[in-house]
Amino acid sequence: MEEQGTQVIARAAALLRAIGSADSGASTTELARQAGIPRPTAHRLLSALAEEGLIDREHTTGQWSLGPELYLLGAGAADRYDITEQSRDIIDRLARESGESAFLSARRGDETVCVYSQEGSFPLRSHVLHVGIRLPLGVASAGLVILSHLPDNDISGYLARTDLVSRWGTEHSEKSVRKRITATRRNGYAVNPGLLVEGSWGMGAAVFDRGGRPAWALSLTGVETRFRAERRLELGKLLLDQAHELSMRLR
Structure with missing residues (x-):
């Protein structure tokens, strides 16, 4: 169970990094490919991240981008890094x-x-x-x-x-x-x-x-x-x- 939880965190982090690398948003399929994750799994994790405000999804295009909660977290880390x-x-x-x-x-x-x-x-x-x-x-x-x-x-x-x-x-x-x-x-x-x-x-x-x-x-x-x-x-x-x-x- 602990190993499964670690894998989920690693996959979520890979998706966040992939979104951060995209110049103007990316689709679920693109992010799944970049992160090396099956598309259904990627969609499930992306939806969970969106519920926490860590990412956003454009309703018209379906593309994902970084969300407001990440901005707040990043502002807190900025002083150090x-x-x-x-x-x-x-x-x-x-x-x-x-x-x-x-x-x-x-x-x-x-x-x-x-x-x-x-x-x-x-x-x-x-x-x-x-x-x-x-x-x-x-x-x-x-x-x-x-x-x-x-x-x-x-x-x-x-x-x-x-x-x-x-x-x-x-x-x-x-x-x-x-x-x-x-x-x-x-x-x-x-x-x-x-x-x-x-x-x-x-x-x-x-x-x-x-x-x-x-x-x-x-x-x-x-x-x-x-x-x-x-x-x-x-x-x-x-x-x-x-x-x-x-x-x-x-x-």
Whole structure:
């Protein structure tokens, strides 16, 4: 019975994360697929979450979105976990000086979640990231740079229990991810050379908490032509400088 209760909580949490990752709501079928749950079970759990005010359902479209009770709970947790106010000027500076889209992502277990963004002045943009999207560690520049700065044992444990290939392709095999980890550790910053969407590049630098753990990441995204080799060196230095400033600020 205790195991069943734990499974229900895990499934409900998976559905909430899936809703949070959706840009403008999602259907029951979509959420069930993302959470890996049978559709009838997903519908039953979604209905129960809605009764508690944790999610809402649009009557005309049937799509689910996060509800008011989650906002209240989130406001209570913000004082402890939200660093948006401390980092807002840094994100704005990244966007202004690079011309690219700048993002702040937070580590949440085996994932990163984008929590703040600022558009740059360059008219062509990558639309891979948006506030609320969740991606596994090792996927996109933010997830890669955080994973790269974890201890070796943590990296090995994560890669052993995680299948990135089935959803993200062969470029996310353990061998490929470890190769990018080596490059990230050498450079200090991570590079995503269009692995999620062709022609859409990203770069990221880790931000560390008071204990020296990689808890957040700053990243820049844009079109491939804006991320040539020479400019990557400039953007990498910019990211590392700003990530260091934010890490010092948080300490």
